[in-house]
Amino acid sequence: KLKIVTIGGGSSYTPELAEGLILRQDRLDIKEWWLVDIDAGKEKLEIVGEMARRQVKAAGLDWEVHLTTDRTLALKDADFVTTQFRVGQLDARIRDERIPSKYHSLGQETNGAGGIFKAFRTIPVILDIINDMKELCPDAWLINFTNPAGMVTEAAIKVGGWKKTIGLCNVPIGSTRMNNTAMGYDGQDVLFHKYAGLNHFHWHRVWDKDGSEVTNKLIETIYNPESDFLKDHEVKNIMLVGYNYEQLKSLGIIPCAYHRYYYMSEDMLEGTLADYEKGETRAEVVKRTEAELFELYKDPHLDYKPEQLALRGGAHYSDAACEVIASIVNDSRTVMVVSTQNNGTITDLPYDSIVEVSSVITAHGAEPFNWGSFPAGARGQLQLMKSMEELVIEAAVKGDYGKAIEAFTVNPLINSGSHMMDMLNEMLVANKDYLPQF
Ligand code: NAD
Ligand code: G6P
Ligand code: MN
Ligand code: MN
Numbered sequence: 556k557l558k559i560v561t562i563g564g565g566s567s568y569t570p571e572l573a574e575g576l577i578l579r580q581d582r583l584d585i586k587e588w589w590l591v592d593i594d595a596g597k598e599k600l601e602i603v604g605e606m607a608r609r610q611v612k613a614a615g616l617d618w619e620v621h622l623t624t625d626r627t628l629a630l631k632d633a634d635f636v637t638t639q640f641r642v643g644q645l646d647a648r649i650r651d652e653r654i655p656s657k658y659h660s661l662g663q664e665t666n667g668a669g670g671i672f673k674a675f676r677t678i679p680v681i682l683d684i685i686n687d688m689k690e691l692c693p694d695a696w697l698i699n700f701t702n703p704a705g706m707v708t709e710a711a712i713k714v715g716g717w718k719k720t721i722g723l724c725n726v727p728i729g730s731t732r733m734n735n736t737a738m739g740y741d742g743q744d745v746l747f748h749k750y751a752g753l754n755h756f757h758w759h760r761v762w763d764k765d766g767s768e769v770t771n772k773l774i775e776t777i778y779n780p781e782s783d784f785l786k787d788h789e790v791k792n793i794m795l796v797g798y799n800y801e802q803l804k805s806l807g808i809i810p811c812a813y814h815r816y817y818y819m820s821e822d823m824l825e826g827t828l829a830d831y832e833k834g835e836t837r838a839e840v841v842k843r844t845e846a847e848l849f850e851l852y853k854d855p856h857l858d859y860k861p862e863q864l865a866l867r868g869g870a871h872y873s874d875a876a877c878e879v880i881a882s883i884v885n886d887s888r889t890v891m892v893v894s895t896q897n898n899g900t901i902t903d904l905p906y907d908s909i910v911e912v913s914s915v916i917t918a919h920g921a922e923p924f925n926w927g928s929f930p931a932g933a934r935g936q937l938q939l940m941k942s943m944e945e946l947v948i949e950a951a952v953k954g955d956y957g958k959a960i961e962a963f964t965v966n967p968l969i970n971s972g973s974h975m976m977d978m979l980n981e982m983l984v985a986n987k988d989y990l991p992q993f
Contacts, residue, residue, distance in 0.1 A: 567848045570860040588611075589622075599849065606857065610860070645838045645841060645845070648837075656836075694719075698720075699894075723872070727750050729870075732788070738772075749761075752912075792868030
């Protein structure tokens with residue numbers, strides 16, 4: 556029988572996880588599910604934990620749902636550890652968004668200076684968790700959702716040495732669904748997708764059931780300037796700016812939603828800064844949504860995931876987390892998009908880099924599909940982003956100021972120079988409570 560541990564259990568996404576586990580009850584023989592949080596998240600943990608208990612009970616299951624702030628108690632003999640924590644809570648995300656905007660620079664959860672600082676705060680914590688796991692559950696799988704998921708997963712595997720780590724994101728699930736709908740396969744998952752790249756920086760190609768490649772057809776259907784297809788299907792947390800249609804047609808592979816920040820940089824920056832100035836940043840919006848969700852979760856009669864959770868950018872992420880767990884347990888060999896070791900899959904990147912790629916999920920982990928090399932229009936940016944990630948990880952692990960400056964300089968969304976140094980220094984001071992390594 557399984558023991559599953561979720562770190563950051565007080566997250567408003569926990570009912571998603573409960574739903575995903577319950578849906579897979581035939582493939583998951585669960586005894587205990589432990590939700591772990593810290594003192595600052597205790598109130599949320601109790602509310603959402605009660606909610607999860609009601610969901611489990613309504614499904615007629617006898618799973619024990621434990622709520623605790625004692626991580627070591629929870630980790631003892633765990634089979635799966637899932638992570639969904641946010642170091643510094645949403646207030647830290649607000650600072651990641653607000654401070655760069657003062658310097659006319661993008662502040663975003665996983666991109667630009669904001670994403671780099673989220674990595675600085677998070678990487679020491681994931682390494683701490685792994686240290687506990689080495690002692691308490693040396694055979695467990697680590698299923699990481701914590702952002703920036705690609706870098707956190709790379710740190711877990713390469714620095715922490717935890718080979719049994721799989722990183723996850725909901726973006727490929729969303730685009731796979733959108734593409735099926737665009738081709739008229741409503742509610743069915745018919746198309747064959749092959750994804751490759753980095754977390755929030757990947758591309759994909761698509762084939763139909765008759766064997767023909769439909770990548771270009773999808774580019775035409777979804778990304779031609781007249782189409783309003785994206786409006787209903789794009790992730791909720793990214794401003795909807797259209798791509799340069801001719802560029803995508805020429806490139807011939809489909810970018811992910813976050814590529815906007817790199818392909819339409821000026822438009823995204825101007826639009827985002829204008830939004831922040833007029834009103835709220837994304838984290839401020841999320842704070843309100845979260846407060847509404849927790850009001851709902853307090854209702855002792857609510858025992859299913861409320862619709863309002865779909866307002867969060869990470870909607871449907873349980874499909875990824877719970878499917879990966881069920882596929883490992885049952886050796887289901889499901890095809891999923893995960894962050895895992897490259898092993899030559901993308902020939903443009905080092906063997907030991909962590910990449911986000913379509914893979915078969917087996918009892919021994921992810922077996923990625925071969926991708927090969929990228930065209931020039933994607934290859935250089937991909938390699939630049941991976942170098943940037945390596946610098947961020949090194950800076951985060953060692954508290955190395957020089958590497959932090961290098962990472963900022965290499966990041967394509969950050970302009971270099973004296974303003975950059977002012978921004979970096981201001982962010983280091985603003986985050987000092989969460990950066991013991993610097
Ligand atoms: P949140 O702000 O609700 O944080 C979740 C919980 O983490 C909080 O209750 C907080 O108290 C707790 N926490 C903070 N530090 C902790 C620590 N050291 N140990 C244990 N718990 C700790 O966050 P959220 O909006 O629910 O998102 C959670 C995380 O998942 C974030 O990192 C977010 O970026 C990530 N996320 C990733 C994806 C993806 O596609 N990979 C999708 C959605 C969310
Ligand atoms: C999803 C991303 C997640 C991210 C989330 C933000 O699209 O895959 O990695 O955390 O959006 O959503 P939020 O509602 O917190 O802005
Ligand atoms: Mn993601
Ligand atoms: Mn730069």
